Amino acid sequence: MNEVKHILIDLDGTLTDPKVGITTSARYGLNKVGYPIADHENIDWIIGPPLKASLAKIMNVDVTHDLAEQALLGYRERFADTGLFENELYPDVANTLDALKKSGYQLYLATAKPHVYAVRILEHFELLQYFTHPYGSELTGERTNKGDLIAYILETERLNPDECIMVGDREHDILGARRNGIETIAVEYGYGSEQELNLAAPKYKIKSFNQVLDILL
Numbered sequence: 001m002n003e004v005k006h007i008l009i010d011l012d013g014t015l016t017d018p019k020v021g022i023t024t025s026a027r028y029g030l031n032k033v034g035y036p037i038a039d040h041e042n043i044d045w046i047i048g049p050p051l052k053a054s055l056a057k058i059m060n061v062d063v064t065h066d067l068a069e070q071a072l073l074g075y076r077e078r079f080a081d082t083g084l085f086e087n088e089l090y091p092d093v094a095n096t097l098d099a100l101k102k103s104g105y106q107l108y109l110a111t112a113k114p115h116v117y118a119v120r121i122l123e124h125f126e127l128l129q130y131f132t133h134p135y136g137s138e139l140t141g142e143r144t145n146k147g148d149l150i151a152y153i154l155e156t157e158r159l160n161p162d163e164c165i166m167v168g169d170r171e172h173d174i175l176g177a178r179r180n181g182i183e184t185i186a187v188e189y190g191y192g193s194e195q196e197l198n199l200a201a202p203k204y205k206i207k208s209f210n211q212v213l214d215i216l217l
Contacts (some may be wrong), residue, residue, distance in 0.1 A: 005077035013190030021086030029074030052146035109134035146176030174200035
């Protein structure tokens with residue numbers, strides 16, 4: 001693994017557990033457009049993939065439908081002020097990022113979450129200092145696809161895919177990285193099911209974030 005110089009890292013389900021903020025804000029946004037979700041209904045599966053598509057799926061409408069956009073705007077109304085911080089750091093994240101940076105790796109955040117929110121979350125948990133640059137999607141929906149986002153990072157930073165590795169918890173992280181010729185590490189504690197990760201077939205799987213060090217150092 002000596003050839004790896006750059007580490008692309010997902011946010012939700014990898015560095016932080018955003019369950020409360022995302023699901024509560026999603027329920028708020030759906031309720032605003034007349035699609036209330038029962039409290040007992042599990043919607044954890046929406047954590048990670050592009051959110052507008054997940055909201056559209058819940059409402060059984062096309063992602064281009066106005067209802068999907070309105071539900072997303074309702075979600076953001078709550079998330080931007082409150083949901084953003086209903087979030088917990090996973091164990092050993094800060095010291096692992098610190099060790100990777102001190103070992104000479106360049107770290108890049110690669111999240112489908114809008115960049116403006118991702119930066120505020122990194123600042124809140126005092127993690128921004130470890131990243132060469134944080135990358136996320138645009139509020140317009142651009143680069144919510146993980147493959148497109150990774151391609152954008154590679155192009156912008158002029159990175160060689162052979163010198164990169166992606167760390168994430170969902171199939172979108174694994175498949176998006178593979179589309180760009182990048183090897184992958186899947187974390188098993190996030191929101192991707194065992195079946196989902198097995199089908200995506202990452203090169204490595206880890207049970208805690210600090211096991212990245214066992215692979216890379």
